[in-house]
Each structure stands twice: as C-alpha cells, then as structure tokens.
Amino acid sequence: MMKVLMLSIFLIAQVAWLGNFNEAQQQAKQTHKMILVNFSGSDWCGPCIRLRKEILETTEFDSYAQDHLVLVRADFPRQKKNQLSKEQV
Template identity: 60%
Template sequence: MKVIFSFLFFTSIFSGIWFTNFEEAQLKAKQEQKLILLNFSGSDWCAPCIKMKQEVFESADFDELASQELILVRADFPRSKKNQLPKEQILHNEKLAERYNPEGKFPYTLLLRSDGSIIKTWDGYVFASQDKVLSELRKTINP
C-alpha cells in the first residue's frame, strides 16, 4: 500500500500543471513571459499519446523544464463514455483544433508565443527517447 501511495504522490508532483483553457494559459504566459506548449491528445485511445504522456510529460526532467520555461495546455479528445469531458470543454477543444490542428493529428504538439503564434510543431511521438524530446524543446526555446 505504501508503494502505491508513494507512486501516486510522486506522479502527481512531477506531472506539472496542465491548463485546459487556452485563454487562461495565454494570460499566464504573458504575465510570466513564458511560451505555451499545446498538446493535442487522445488520452484513452491513442497509444503514442499515452506513451508520450508517460515517458515525457510525467517525468521530473520535463516538469523542471516546463516550470521554468513553459505554460502547458492539453486539448484532450477521449473516446470512452466514462472519460467524456464536459460539453463546454469539448467545444473549447474543438475550437482549438480548428485553429491549430485542423488535420486531426494525434499526438500533435505545438510551441507557441503568448499571442498564439506558432514557433514550432511536432507531429506524433517522433522522438526515440525522453532525452531527445527535452533536447529538442530546449534548443527551440533557447536557440
């Protein structure tokens, strides 16, 4: 039981804070002079999305980078009824997808300025390791 509790505790610490409202994230990014990392995910059906979340987004190294440089936004599109989002959130995510992911790619990750302009995009979980993801992010954030 202690092992399970410890795992859940450390997972929650290192998972970062992900906004679900893009406008709130933009405001925070402007206030803190940070970039926005927007991730489109199918959390209960997209195997690469799940793998990317577990291997990258839930890691301590990513959390450290994100806390210093990024405001995180997740636009999730679950399929299972038990994981359905509130109607308002579904509409919000669809609006984001119309603007940033009209082709419906999953996972699809964008690095944005606080004004919403695109700096870089990543289509799929194309990196072979967490280190490559973090290295690519660092290079893009601080060229």
C-alpha cells in the same frame, strides 16, 4: 550507541496542465513563458499515452516546464466515462 538513519523525501512540484487556452495565454503573457499544447487521445491513442508516460510525466520535463512553459492539455477521449464537458470541448 544508537545509530539513526535519516531519510529525506523530496516532493517534486508538478506543473499544472490547464484546459483553457485563453487562461494559458494570459498566464504566458504575465510570466513571459511559451505555451505548449498537448493534443491527445488519452484513452485510445497509443503514441499519446506513450508520450505522456515517457516524456511529459518525467522529472526532467517537469523541471523544464516549471521555468519555461505554460501547459495546455487538449484531450479528446473516446470512452463515455472519460468524455469532456461541453464547455471543455
């Protein structure tokens, strides 16, 4: 008799972070959600990096955000390799 082990993999649908506040306003109005803007220095700000890792990238936050929030990332990196386009700034 053969035993079969079946594994299920659940993919977590991660919410999208927008870079355009006007787009976020339109989306929030259409979906009746609040806007959360995360001001961050992704490559230099220790507390920002910690917030992202410990809260913003958790499954609990993802679940809440999917139903309640439109997310906007306002990132201000310092390193040249991470610089934003002029349009983004």
